[in-house]
Amino acid sequence: MGLLERLTSPAELHRLSLTELKNLAGEIRELILTTVAKNGGHLAPSLGTVELTLALYSVFDFSIDKIVWDVGHQAYTHKILTGRKDIFHTLRTFKGISGFPRRSESNFDSFGVGHASTSISAALGLLAAEELQNKFGRVVAVIGDGALTGGESFEALNHAGQLKKNLIVVLNDNEMSIAKNVGALSEYLSEVRLNPQYRKAKKDFEDFVKGLPLSETILNAAHSVRYGVKSAIVPGTIFEALGFTYIGPIDGHNIRAMQDIFSRARELDEPVLIHVHTTKGKGYAPAEKSPEKFHGVGKFDKETGEVIKKNSPPTYTEIFSQAILDLAEKNKKIVAITAAMPSGTGLKEFSKKFPERFFDVGIAEEHAVTLAAGMAAGGLRPIVAIYSTFLQRAYDQILHDVCLQNLPVIFCLDRAGLVGEDGATHHGIFDIAFLRTIPNINILAPKDENELRQMLFAAAEIKKPVAIRYPRGAGLNIAVDEEPKNLSWGKSEVVLKSDGVSLSKKFIKPEGTNISIFAVGSMVQNSVEAANFLREKKIFANVINAKFIKPLDREILIKESRSKKLLVTVEEGTLSGGYGSAIAEFFADENISVLMLRLGIKDEFIEHGARSELLEMCGLTAKKIADKIVATLEFEDDVKIYKKSRG
Numbered sequence: 001m002g003l004l005e006r007l008t009s010p011a012e013l014h015r016l017s018l019t020e021l022k023n024l025a026g027e028i029r030e031l032i033l034t035t036v037a038k039n040g041g042h043l044a045p046s047l048g049t050v051e052l053t054l055a056l057y058s059v060f061d062f063s064i065d066k067i068v069w070d071v072g073h074q075a076y077t078h079k080i081l082t083g084r085k086d087i088f089h090t091l092r093t094f095k096g097i098s099g100f101p102r103r104s105e106s107n108f109d110s111f112g113v114g115h116a117s118t119s120i121s122a123a124l125g126l127l128a129a130e131e132l133q134n135k136f137g138r139v140v141a142v143i144g145d146g147a148l149t150g151g152e153s154f155e156a157l158n159h160a161g162q163l164k165k166n167l168i169v170v171l172n173d174n175e176m177s178i179a180k181n182v183g184a185l186s187e188y189l190s191e192v193r194l195n196p197q198y199r200k201a202k203k204d205f206e207d208f209v210k211g212l213p214l215s216e217t218i219l220n221a222a223h224s225v226r227y228g229v230k231s232a233i234v235p236g237t238i239f240e241a242l243g244f245t246y247i248g249p250i251d252g253h254n255i256r257a258m259q260d261i262f263s264r265a266r267e268l269d270e271p272v273l274i275h276v277h278t279t280k281g282k283g284y285a286p287a288e289k290s291p292e293k294f295h296g297v298g299k300f301d302k303e304t305g306e307v308i309k310k311n312s313p314p315t316y317t318e319i320f321s322q323a324i325l326d327l328a329e330k331n332k333k334i335v336a337i338t339a340a341m342p343s344g345t346g347l348k349e350f351s352k353k354f355p356e357r358f359f360d361v362g363i364a365e366e367h368a369v370t371l372a373a374g375m376a377a378g379g380l381r382p383i384v385a386i387y388s389t390f391l392q393r394a395y396d397q398i399l400h401d402v403c404l405q406n407l408p409v410i411f412c413l414d415r416a417g418l419v420g421e422d423g424a425t426h427h428g429i430f431d432i433a434f435l436r437t438i439p440n441i442n443i444l445a446p447k448d449e450n451e452l453r454q455m456l457f458a459a460a461e462i463k464k465p466v467a468i469r470y471p472r473g474a475g476l477n478i479a480v481d482e483e484p485k486n487l488s489w490g491k492s493e494v495v496l497k498s499d500g501v502s503l504s505k506k507f508i509k510p511e512g513t514n515i516s517i518f519a520v521g522s523m524v525q526n527s528v529e530a531a532n533f534l535r536e537k538k539i540f541a542n543v544i545n546a547k548f549i550k551p552l553d554r555e556i557l558i559k560e561s562r563s564k565k566l567l568v569t570v571e572e573g574t575l576s577g578g579y580g581s582a583i584a585e586f587f588a589d590e591n592i593s594v595l596m597l598r599l600g601i602k603d604e605f606i607e608h609g610a611r612s613e614l615l616e617m618c619g620l621t622a623k624k625i626a627d628k629i630v631a632t633l634e635f636e637d638d639v640k641i642y643k644k645s646r647g
Contacts, residue, residue: 010063011061013054014058031080033047039091039093039421042076043296045071045074047283047284048074048172051255051282054081059262063107064137065139066110067141069119070142070144070147071113072114082109084106094609094614099422110126116146117143119142122141124167127166128163142172145174150362151364157239157244160242165271166268169244169274171274236248246273247265248261251276315472316473317414320345320412320414335380335383336359338359338384338385339363342358365386366396369394372402373407376407383412387415388469389428398411399438403441410467411466411468416469416470416471416521417469417572417573421610422608432571433577434577436549441464441466442548445468445520446547447495449478450481452470454484455468455487476525495543514541515565515568516541518567520571526615526622527570529622533623533626534630544560546579549582552582558592561592565595567583571599573601574602575598575602578600583596
């Protein structure tokens with residue numbers, strides 16, 4: 001029986017020898033590797049923090065103390081140690097454990113995370129709560145060098161230094177966020193790594209000064225000299241200027257060294273930042289060689305490291321990647337901006353072909369948006385490629401810096417809708433609701449890959465803020481036009497008529513109720529399939545590809561409301577404030593009475609699981625859409641019969 005199998009409580013780590021902790025690290029790596037190869041997940045980040053986590057747990061008592069993981073994609077060892085090793089095989093599966101720390105999952109998950117740069121703020125809040133309730137636990141924030149590029153991290157560091165609370169921040173420096181880190185801070189930390197002699201030099205200088213018979217004046221002068229020398233050679237000056245005692249850098253895979261540092265830091269009554277240098281993907285050669293590839297990876301062959309790919313059409317991300325290249329060839333004013341995700345958003349090739357027109361700002365979405373606003377004000381046509389879930393972080397900048405000034409910034413929102421196994425922190429289901437209330441913005445959603453290309457080209461010609469939302473994963477295998485057709489701005493498209501005429505010109509004679517289904521983006525195909533189910537019940541439906549969430553196509557809405565028994569809206573987004581709400585508001589404002597059915601995601605956070613499982617759960621598969629329509633029509637008929645019977 002291995003050490004991991006015998007482990008029943010993280011408190012037992014305090015009694016393990018160094019050799020046992022090293023052996024345990026090997027067992028944990030094997031469990032992480034085996035599970036992620038089968039389920040997919042954040043492999044490289046978690047492999048890089050195995051020894052770091054063991055060192056923390058062998059020094060602190062996190063049943064009393066608290067730990068906050070920034071983002072949380074490096075916390076698999078933490079999960080394994082805290083009562084979840086026997087269910088770790090369910091990682092990221094439907095009804096299984098989450099890929100991120102989650103308060104509802106364990107008492108050891110003291111703060112729920114998923115987005116970057118939040119840990120220091122949360123940890124400082126937890127520490128304040130401890131003190132105000134006369135509790136004496138220590139609080140540790142573990143943050144990566146990538147997350148440290150986010151502005152919230154420095155806001156929290158500044159506040160913590162001002163309060164002088166005994167917060168411990170562990171800077172996990174692996175030179176990566178998702179892609180290679182960029183910016184001055186990254187360069188600074190690189191310089192830190194090249195100066196491991198600072199603490200020895202500082203101690204030698206202090207010993208020298210202490211040995212001299214100095215007056216107060218000379219002591220002050222010596223202090224000034226020390227500070228000057230320190231500023232020249234000290235890697236951690238920036239953190240000490242913020243009020244932290246800086247320690248490091250130290251080897252993040254040397255358990256004994258970290259235990260010694262953590263034990264000493266635990267006794268200090270001041271803010272401490274411990275700089276730990278780790279290797280992303282440690283212990284698995286393919287991940288060490290390609291940490292970006294294995295940051296968040298799908299199922300793969302553990303022996304070869306090869307990702308298991310299904311034969312599928314190009315993804316929407318790949319279509320966007322080629323479209324922006326072609327657009328930039330034609331229009332020299334096109335620039336591309338991303339927030340630490342050049343590969344994930346499809347801008348890697350753009351960065352190679354147009355390096356002077358590519359801007360990776362690090363994990364700083366607010367800056368990305370206002371940077372784009374400045375570029376647009378200066379005459380450029382910026383395209384900001386950000387996952388839908390991460391654009392939430394820049395709401396004020398979209399409103400105040402872009403839309404208030406009506407600047408022509410294009411937002412390309414990848415991963416809009418349900419994204420699957422990453423769960424509630426990553427689903428892109430709120431963008432319609434939080435964007436459509438902002439004046440001046442136009443919101444588009446393509447039904448297929450050709451329409452995505454068409455919309456991007458059209459958006460570049462419109463001198464207005466534009467957001468284009470598209471889903472994760474493969475397209476519909478639709479041929480893409482090299483020269484996109486003109487897009488009728490603000491106009492929807494009927495893709496299936498209730499008289500039986502579809503895009504394939506197939507004819508079925510209508511015999512029953514006519515309804516209209518207004519579908520948004522990814523839901524167009526499901527709605528067409530739902531209409532096919534309905535035909536079997538002699539219910540015939542128009543299916544309308546909305547294309548434009550804002551502005552609404554008022555003309556077609558009025559036309560369909562006058563001729564159809566039921567209007568249905570279908571969207572892969574939240575119903576609260578979504579596309580269906582926009583149409584309901586329009587009918588209310590126009591004093592139009594119409595029976596409506598809104599289908600989408602209810603007012604709740606959606607858990608993790610395969611996208612197909614989540615669509616089923618949310619009632620957005622073709623069969624579920626059809627069933628809901630039938631139930632609504634039957635209920636309406638029952639009401640009419642009841643009213644008639646009552647006279």
